[in-house]
Amino acid sequence: MRLRVTTWNVNSIRLREPLLARLVETLRPDVLCLQETKIEDDRFPYDMVRRLGFEHVYAHGQKAYHGVAVLARVPLSEPRSMRWCEIDHARHAIVGLPGGIELHNLYIPAGGDLPDPELNPKFAHKLDMLAELATWHEAHRDDRRHLILLGDLNIAPLPTDVWSHTQLLDVVSHTPVEVAALDRLQRAGGFVDAVRTVIPAEQKLYSWWSYRARDWAASDRGRRLDHVWLSPALAPALAAASVLREARGWPQPSDHVPVSVDLDL
């Protein structure tokens, strides 16, 4: 069985119905993981996503901010959420997928503008959530398990994951302290960066472009903030990975584009 799993920060699900339809036409993902749905669960557009072919849905959202959801053509098991840093943000959905896979859909805090946890509580929250996740994965690691960790991690770890490594070293999303926190989480689960397995680290690769650019494509000042990681036992199933750059040019776009992997199970 081949499973296509896609992650996409939609920046409001209510505004993206036409783009979700276009994504389904373009990629036909079997599992579509969303972040920044910005809607409470009882108002989630279940009918709309069912019309797009996703019969199985787990939404974990809140009003106006954050919110994650998993839409699937295949059955989901044991849907649940996790709460971190004793803050009630909807940032983490977990579901079981066929083949004994456990999927973690994450929306890591963006972290504000100032990269100093003493002065900026949003940056402190970002580092704290990453640290708590790392500790959790260290404690629960079992290399026989099939895990997918994906989502908007709001960090571009490699020099080629940003348009200018030197100019972004003190910009939140690419600071050394964030990259170290993300590395610790990756090592905690032994996770393989699926997209960089397929697309070499020498190649510039972005999944987000600011809305504020006059011409996002011409300036191309992007960052790779969206990731798909696989646990060691699942990594051999990786068959393909891609970033749908063209989606940034679709009408009324999200500032993020979909990132996908194909798994042969």
Place this chain on the structure above:
DNA sequence: ATGGTAGGTATCCTA
């Protein structure tokens, strides 16, 4: 160096 845009909400927050 600064400000630029988008989305949700209810007048300013977050990204």
